[in-house]
Amino acid sequence: MTMLSGKCLCGQVQVSVRGEPTRVGICHCTDCRQESGSAFTFYGIWPADRFEHTGETSVFQGRRFCPRCGSRVFSVDDQEAEVKLGILSEAPTPLVPSYELWIKRREPWLRPVEGAAQFEEDRI
Numbered sequence: 001m002t003m004l005s006g007k008c009l010c011g012q013v014q015v016s017v018r019g020e021p022t023r024v025g026i027c028h029c030t031d032c033r034q035e036s037g038s039a040f041t042f043y044g045i046w047p048a049d050r051f052e053h054t055g056e057t058s059v060f061q062g063r064r065f066c067p068r069c070g071s072r073v074f075s076v077d078d079q080e081a082e083v084k085l086g087i088l089s090e091a092p093t094p095l096v097p098s099y100e101l102w103i104k105r106r107e108p109w110l111r112p113v114e115g116a117a118q119f120e121e122d123r124i
Contacts, residue, residue, distance in 0.1 A: 001018050001019050002018070002019055002020060003016060003017070003018050004016065004017050004088055004089075004090065004093075005017075005088070005089055006073075006083070006087035006088040006089050007087060007089070008055070008065075008066035008068075008069055008071035008073050008087065009066070009069040009070075009071045010066060010068050010069035010071075012055045012056065012066055012068050012069070013053060013054070013055035013056070013057055013064075013066045013071070013073050014053065014054050014055055015051070015052070015053045015073060015074055015083060015087065016051075016052050016053075017044070017046045017050055017051050017052075017081070017083060018046075018050040019046065019050050021044035021045055021046050021095065022045050022046065022047065022080070023044070023045050023098060023099070024042075024043070024044045024045075024085070024095045024096060024097050024098055025042075025043060025044075025045075025097050025098065025099045025100065025101060026040050026041065026042050026043075026097045026099075026100045026101070026113065026116075027040060027041045027043070027100070027101040027102055028040045028100065028101065028102040028103060028104075028105040028106040028107075029101060029102035029105060029121075030102075030105065032102075033105070035063060035072055036072065036084075039106075039107045039110060040100075040106070040110070041084065042084070042085045042086060042097065043082050043083060043084055043085055044082070044083050044085050044095055045080050045081070045082050045083075046080065046081050046083065047079070047080060047081075048076055048077065048078060048079055048080055048081050050081075051074070051076060051081035051083070053073070053074065053076075057073065062075050062077075063075050064076070071087065072084055073087055096113070096116075097113045097116050098115075098116055098117065099116050099117040099118070099119060099123065100112060100113055100116050100117070100118055100119065101119050101121070101122055101123065102119070102120070102121055102122070103118050103119060103120060104120050104121065
């Protein structure tokens with residue numbers, strides 16, 4: 001079974017996921033832009049039981065981040081875990097987005113991901 005791991009900028013928070021993600025996406029919504037400080041967020045979703053983390057995290061609106069360095073690292077509930085793929089140790093990552101959300105907010109200089117489903121707002 002595939003294992004991917006990553007960490008926050010200072011290394012205090014570490015995450016690992018087992019197996020393939022249930023989905024991989026890019027989101028261009030205002031919340032994702034603001035929380036990432038970038039034009040979009042690149043993330044993967046795994047079943048919660050295939051996700052582990054160590055280290056102290058703080059939470060804001062369900063988003064977990066390192067209180068020391070501020071890196072946004074994951075969200076998790078009883079069902080699934082969303083991992084920010086930019087924190088993975090392997091770069092570039094072998095994971096490819098299968099969809100893009102909130103493309104109406106995508107920067108005009110960014111091109112759609114080839115083969116990825118495109119959604120004006122959220123997935124329906």
